[in-house]
Amino acid sequence: MTHTATLELTGLGKSFAGLKAVDDVSLRLATGEILGLIGPNGSGKTTLINIMTGLLPKTTGTVVIDGTDVSRYPAYRVARAGLARTFQTIRLFKNLTCLENVEEGAVGVGVGRRQAVVRARDLLAEVGLTDSSNKLARELTFGDQRRLEIARALAAQPKFLLLDEPAAGLNEEETDALLQYLKPLPALKHIGILIVDHDMRLMMSLCDRLHVLNYGRTIAEGTPGQVQNDPQVIEAYLGSEAKAHA
């Protein structure tokens, strides 16, 4: 029951016409933990998520989910192998109701309609959207859309959840609510979370470990405390002059 699964990326790379957007990135995530992926704009975080989920074809490397090599799987089979995600620019099914959106999250990976409804109701209650069940997704406020997208991803009961900038566009209060919701989630649902975000306050208090990218390459990995003091990370974020002044 409480078997620990791992998500393992080895030597992952992606080139766009010679430009290496992601270059030889390896990381490991186990169920029960939260790994943060940070780096300056354009450092390849979203590309990394897109190639590990199969949405973009990768140039090199392998992705192994709980012992299954999914490197050559089409995107929908990667999802079925236990990798759910949200998008930086929210991608909901705009003309479906909130309930249908979450149901689809379960139905998409092969759960029957009847069981999917039960799951969807529970998840909507969990993220506080029960009252909006029959509203169309496009009628929701921005913050509610973010929560709906997370509920949809969880409906698949994935082993791993990838969150691409879930706090973008949220105010401080909403970000705190998100933190409160996500923090106990790995233990509760027995999943591993990989999160990308620019909100350092959120990332520092949420993540067990941080993985830092710059120009598509890994420059550091460790606990938030270690990474914060890593000279290479400081340089990447503040430029080399900052180091000179420090």
Added chain:
Amino acid sequence: MKRFTDWLLRRSTVWLLLAIFLIGSFVIWWLNIPLIEDMFTVGAITLIMVMGFQMFMGNSGILSWSFVGYVGIGAFVSAICSMQPQLKSMQIPVMYDVLVKIHMPFPVALVVGAVVAALIAAVIAWPLMRLSDAVGAITQFALLIVINVLLAQWQEVTNGPRTFTLGGTRLTTFWVAVLVAAASIVVAYFFKESSWGLRLRASRDDRYAATATGVNVIAMRYVAYVISAAIGAIAGGLYSHYILSITAASFYMSQLFQIMSMVVIGGSMSVSGAFFGTVLVTLADQGLRQFEFFLTQQGANAYGITEIVLAILMILFLILRPGGIAGGRELSLAGLAGRGRKRKQKREQEEPLEPDTTD
């Protein structure tokens, strides 16, 4: 018992639509005016086409130009299957001997027509299903032209550009058309609500998000396309056995345009929308034709005014209300009750109740 009533309530859309349609049919049948019965029968056959069209286009969001081609395939195949061999060799002297010999009962012929159309769709569709938006629409359009050219030129099968006359009596009766149309509403609704329908609708709204939730978008489109072709072919078979003389031109742009205007005006994303679009456009069409006839009698050359008005209506809908009348919503008891409640609330807000004197 409670579970059963719950089920009825949850599926109220399909019962309401069936009730409206069947009550309408009974009234028309009771009135017993041949001209109106005739219009209604053709309307019911058109409704089957609309349901088949909505099933693919409404759920996948891909404009399926080729649909009417499958209607034509069904019309010709079922006619060839059901006609008496002697009649066939008389009407179409050049027909292949193998085809002349075939003879089967009408219902079987309908099914064979549907199966042939579905097989053709199944063979062609896989590469097409990767395409959506403009590219998809253009390839679909090209496919329609291919099917049309085949139907219009393959004279050993379809009598080529000449009229294909079935002869004999109308095998599609009023009630046959009504019952199959009722069945098509049920199929379209339950497909939309099935897990396949849900996945397909998800892919319509956002292909990438659907893929990321485990949906094999191409496979879902493929299944819907093939079923849609089969339903279209059944409608085609009913059509040819009602009209009794067909040509390839019966299954081309003008027919497609009619189906499309119904679905666009009613709202492609819901079965209710497609249903009411069919009712509305059929009524408007008949009304406009009467008007056109009247104008022509007055000496004005008004030929074509019906098509022009419908085209303008469709353009206006596309600009002002792209979701159609229904806007993706289904007719349902819960929806009707909700609307009643809202209206009441609004009334109460507008005219405050008597001042409360009890306290």
